[in-house]
Amino acid sequence: xxxxxxxxxxxxxxxxxxxxxxxxxxxxxxxxxxxxxxxxxxxxxxxxxxxxxxxxxxxxxxxxx
Numbered sequence: 001x002x003x004x005x006x007x008x009x010x011x012x013x014x015x016x017x018x019x020x021x022x023x024x025x026x027x028x029x030x031x032x033x034x035x036x037x038x039x040x041x042x043x044x045x046x047x048x049x050x051x052x053x054x055x056x057x058x059x060x061x062x063x064x065x
Contacts, residue, residue, distance in 0.1 A: 006031055 007029050015027065048054065056062045 003029070003031060 010027075010029050018024065018027070052062055
């Protein structure tokens with residue numbers, strides 16, 4: 001089922017009730033999908049250059065270039 005349909009069903013049936021009961025302004029509807037053969041064989045590999053890891057930027061250890 002496409003996520004748009006899931007969101008539409010939620011909006012039409014529950015959003016107003018939940019919003020009022022929980023006093024929440026913004027909702028995030030999360031769902032998962034089953035693993036497919038394509039997602040197994042085409043998984044992207046992420047890498048970081050040694051010494052320039054994201055955590056070092058966040059800690060201020062690597063100057064912006």
